[in-house]
Amino acid sequence: xxxxxxxxxxxxxxxxxxxxxxxxxxxxxxxxxxxxxxxxxxxxxxxxxxxxxxxxxxxxxxxxxxxxxxxxxxxxxxxxxxxxxxxxxxxxxxxxxxxxxxxxxxxxxxxxxxxxxxxxxxxxxxxxxxxxxxxxxxxxxxxxxxxxxxxxxxxxxxxxxxxxxxxxxxxxxxxxxxxxxxxxxxxxxxxxxxxxxxxxxxxxxxxxxxxxxxxxxxxxxxxxxxxxxxxxxxxxxxxxxxxxxxxxxxxxxxxxxxxxxxxxxxxxxxxxxxxxxxxxxxxxxxxxxxxxxxxxxxxxxxxxxxxxxxxxxxxxxxxxxxxxxxxxxxxxxxxxxxxxxxxxxxxxxxxxxxxxxxxxxxxxxxxxxxxxxxxxxxxxxxxx
Numbered sequence: 001x002x003x004x005x006x007x008x009x010x011x012x013x014x015x016x017x018x019x020x021x022x023x024x025x026x027x028x029x030x031x032x033x034x035x036x037x038x039x040x041x042x043x044x045x046x047x048x049x050x051x052x053x054x055x056x057x058x059x060x061x062x063x064x065x066x067x068x069x070x071x072x073x074x075x076x077x078x079x080x081x082x083x084x085x086x087x088x089x090x091x092x093x094x095x096x097x098x099x100x101x102x103x104x105x106x107x108x109x110x111x112x113x114x115x116x117x118x119x120x121x122x123x124x125x126x127x128x129x130x131x132x133x134x135x136x137x138x139x140x141x142x143x144x145x146x147x148x149x150x151x152x153x154x155x156x157x158x159x160x161x162x163x164x165x166x167x168x169x170x171x172x173x174x175x176x177x178x179x180x181x182x183x184x185x186x187x188x189x190x191x192x193x194x195x196x197x198x199x200x201x202x203x204x205x206x207x208x209x210x211x212x213x214x215x216x217x218x219x220x221x222x223x224x225x226x227x228x229x230x231x232x233x234x235x236x237x238x239x240x241x242x243x244x245x246x247x248x249x250x251x252x253x254x255x256x257x258x259x260x261x262x263x264x265x266x267x268x269x270x271x272x273x274x275x276x277x278x279x280x281x282x283x284x285x286x287x288x289x290x291x292x293x294x295x296x297x298x299x300x301x302x303x304x305x306x307x308x309x310x311x312x313x314x315x316x317x318x319x320x321x322x323x324x325x326x327x328x329x330x331x332x333x334x335x336x337x338x339x340x341x342x343x344x345x346x347x348x349x350x351x352x353x354x355x356x357x358x359x360x361x362x363x364x365x366x367x368x369x370x371x372x373x374x375x376x377x378x379x380x381x382x383x384x
Contacts, residue, residue: 001197001242001277002062002150003304003337007376008327009061010368011306013247013279014154014199015073015346016055016066017358022047023351026071030116044069045138052142058362059369061149062197062340065139069131072350073201074156074164075117080131081183083124087116088166093251094210095259102255120167124179132187136194152197152245155187158235159204159228163212174227181235188236198244199279200236204228205270206250206281209261221261222269229272236274244275245306250287252345254313254355263290267297281344282307282326283318291329305330308344309371310364313355317363323371328378336379341372 002009018026021043028034051066070076078084096103135153143151158180162173170176191198204212205225213221236244248270250260263280270278281287294305309326310318323341330339347361348354356364 001245001304004340005337007380008331008336008339008341008372009149010059010341010365010372011062011152012060012064012343012365012368013249013308013312013346014064014067014152014201015348016051016064017348017354017361018066018068018351019047022068026069026351030071041134044134045141048138049142049145052139052148053146054362055365056146056148058365060365062152063143063148063150064152064154064199065135065142067154067346067348069135069138070351073154073346074160077156077161077184078118078165080126080128080187081124081180082127083120083122083169083179084118084165085121086119088119090117091211093207093255093259094214095256098259099256106253106255117164120165120169120176122169124183126183126186129186129190132190136190136196139196140194150197151195152199153191154199154201155184155191157200157202157204157228158184158231159202159208159225162228163204163208173224177227177231178234181231185235185238189238192239192243198236198239198275199247200232200244200273200275201247202228202232202270202273203247203249203251205248206261206266209266210259211251214259218265222265225269226272229269233272233274239274241274241276245277245279245304246270246273246275247279247345249281249345252312252349257284257286260286263287263293267293271297271300271303276302277304277306277340279306279342280308282330283309283311283344284313288326291326291333294330294333299334303334304338304340305334306340306342309341310343310368312343312345312347315356315360317360318367318371320367320370320374323368324374324378327372327375331375331379341368341375343368
């Protein structure tokens with residue numbers, strides 16, 4: 001993957017605002033009500049070209065397809081691997097449970113996804129590679145029209161699939177993860193074979209602590225989360241580490257987040273994962289202080305850090321000087337070449353909802369680029 005050899009490069013977590021036409025199409029597909037399949041495919045292809053061009057215009061170096069074709073970053077898999085059906089009960093994070101009034105307000109405001117979250121009710125196996133092949137083709141065409149330094153594509157990790165789609169078929173959690181890893185391997189390898197960096201989305205390592213594992217003791221959470229990493233590493237055993245990046249977060253929602261596991265607990269688990277680059281939250285008020293954790297951590301010498309230096313849940317446009325300060329902190333820990341400036345999370349983790357106004361999303365991304373330029377001036381001029 002590209003690294004910051006001459007200046008601080010910029011990227012983001014993946015999902016970007018979808019147009020109404022795209023949102024209507026993915027929901028019609030979800031409900032089995034899509035009548036114009038060719039028209040929908042053309043809409044998605046055009047949307048990917050548009051979103052890549054907007055990223056390029058905003059100054060983003062390492063771009064994505066915006067996850068245009070996906071209804072969400074974790075449940076999209078039911079169209080690609082077998083074994084899923086029905087719907088599952090919602091399991092709110094512990095922090096929102098402790099503030100039921102806010103939880104209700106968030107649900108009324110559209111912050112709680114209303115699409116199906118199917119359960120695992122049968123054997124998991126590869127079902128259809130056509131969706132990922134279409135995503136790859138659309139992304140290649142978009143980058144050809146608006147060249148970027150590099151492209152990355154998102155894919156759900158085995159652990160985050162298990163987080164949102166409960167198992168009612170396999171005898172235990174370990175067997176469920178193994179089946180998911182074996183099935184998702186095909187998508188992971190196809191993305192890398194196409195020439196893109198694979199981003200594995202694994203909020204289960206952070207969010208999972210106060211959601212999936214909220215009733216467990218710390219030691220049990222650490223053991224279960226480590227099991228998730230083992231499954232992920234098994235799935236990507238054929239992919240070089242430097243062609244992958246791992247995203248960890250505590251849930252992309254405005255909320256108390258006072259039940260979030262501290263970075264001191266999450267980082268050692270995340271570092272067991274094979275991907276070379278680690279994307280994580282470092283801008284929001286609950287985690288902005290945790291850059292200090294990296295000072296004391298035993299980081300592999302080739303690990304690339306992609307801290308979130310702009311928030312993804314508020315409409316504040318960060319000042320470039322603040323962005324630069326955040327970047328420089330991490331550069332002073334691991335060196336400028338091992339830092340890429342990123343975002344806390346995606347800006348539209350499920351279709352039809354985004355806390356940040358679409359126009360402000362790209363203004364924030366421009367601020368990201370401006371801050372990276374300031375940091376580059378400081379870091380490279382000091383070394384001159």
